[in-house]
């Protein structure tokens with residue numbers, strides 16, 4: 427059986443950077459997101475370095491599709507790593523009607539989507555007593571922000587879910603980690619603002635944000651800790667950012 431690292435949100439930002447980081451270290455990968463073309467383009471790029479990369483377009487909020495994905499993977503690979511980076515901050519801003527209606531969708535992806543993925547792949551990890559799940563939280567899992575009520579709720583929920591699950595797995599060799607980034611220069615801001623997904627040039631930020639590669643390197647470091655070391659939670663922020671969370 428192959429051993430594979432599964433990354434959600436691999437079509438953009440942090441997830442894509444994690445895929446590149448792991449591919450550079452020889453991991454076999456399974457890339458998950460909804461935008462097939464982007465996943466295929468990334469897979470072609472990474473395969474050129476000699477690693478095995480599979481693409482599985484999937485909406486993580488679709489529990490049936492996620493279970494089917496896990497059943498498929500079980501026929502050819504063991505999931506040794508799961509990085510849940512799929513997420514968004516739609517509905518960001520004052521609580522006006524057009525935004526209010528987007529709140530449930532934020533929780534659906536950021537919390538329920540991660541639960542679907544963990545629920546699908548954790549049983550195999552427990553059976554083998556091996557595996558590492560990294561959930562991408564946020565500084566708003568630790569604090570709140572007026573414009574991001576649903577987002578903060580989703581990330582607080584993800585944090586509680588992960589930490590409680592960690593207790594449930596006490597004594598096992600399955601590791602669970604949470605990474606809480608501050609602002610990262612990805613498409614997150616445009617998606618949260620209801621615009622076309624796009625990167626904003628770093629120079630346009632009022633301060634130097636984190637780069638997706640910097641977060642990916644940190645997630646990679648967490649994954650490379652030898653058992654029995656588990657990084658339970660880690661906050662990573664740009665030095666210029668003191669005001670949120």
Ligand SMILES: NC(=O)c1ccc[n+]([C@@H]2O[C@H](COP(=O)([O-])OP(=O)(O)OC[C@H]3O[C@@H](n4cnc5c(N)ncnc54)[C@H](OP(=O)(O)O)[C@@H]3O)[C@@H](O)[C@H]2O)c1
Pocket residue numbers: 434435436437438439440441458459460461462484485486487510511512513514515535536539562563564565606607608609610611612613614615617623
């Ligand atoms: N950027 C920041 O400042 C920041 C700070 C703290 C935490 N985070 C967290 O970091 C994670 C990654 O965000 P990012 O900054 O990399 O944003 P991004 O560039 O917009 O990437 C978001 C990713 O999530 C995927 N996604 C969204 N909905 C999905 C769904 N229903 N099913 C499957 N995949 C879905 C998107 O792929 P498709 O659209 O192709 O499905 C995309 O690959 C998120 O959880 C976010 O909350 C970001």
